Amino acid sequence: MDNRKLISLPMMRPGQSGRVIQIRGGQGMINRLNSMGILPGKKITKVSSMLMRGPVTIQVDRVRVAIGFGMASKILVEEE
Numbered sequence: 001m002d003n004r005k006l007i008s009l010p011m012m013r014p015g016q017s018g019r020v021i022q023i024r025g026g027q028g029m030i031n032r033l034n035s036m037g038i039l040p041g042k043k044i045t046k047v048s049s050m051l052m053r054g055p056v057t058i059q060v061d062r063v064r065v066a067i068g069f070g071m072a073s074k075i076l077v078e079e080e
Helices: 027-035
Strands: 006-008 017-023 043-049 056-060 063-067 075-079
Touching (some): 017 027
Antiparallel strands (some): 006 075, 017 043
16 A cells, blocks of 8 residues: 655645646646646645636746646645
């Protein structure tokens, strides 16, 4: 059994880091996230998020990216 604790990106606290484990979505969404550098195995840090299902800002490598709440909720992260 896998003991990793996986959470969706919007559930992370600002400043918290983790490693992308899985992206739940269609091939188009996976390709779009991959083109932004968000792919399984990458370390990401949540920078901020807006209230009421607003965009989530994350940092991947040295780049900050804002993605919509729906897309962010399909990214599963292992907390560090």
